Amino acid sequence: MDQKQRLELINIMHELYQTPTTIEEQWHRVTPLLTEFNATIGQGLEGMASMINKHFTNAEKFKDSKVQKFELESGLIKLNMYFKKLDTFEKS
Known part of the structure; x- marks a missing residue:
């Protein structure tokens, strides 16, 4: 996941946090970014990435x-x- 995609994911999720009523109509923007996020999980950070994904998918499920x-x-x-953490691992 490149830097642009990282920022996009953070920004979209922040927008949804500010206005959760838009989750259903905006979820199509999130899905490809979460797919990319899951495809590029850093080694040793799988558990943390799994928790992140779970929180975001739970947000979409609940009303x-x-x-x-x-x-x-x-x-x-x-x-x-x-x-x-990923930036720290990539720099070392």
């Missing part, structure tokens, strides 16, 4: 906006940490 916001926020926090 309660409080649950959606929780799942999106949890996923975003972990996603940001994941990309920082």
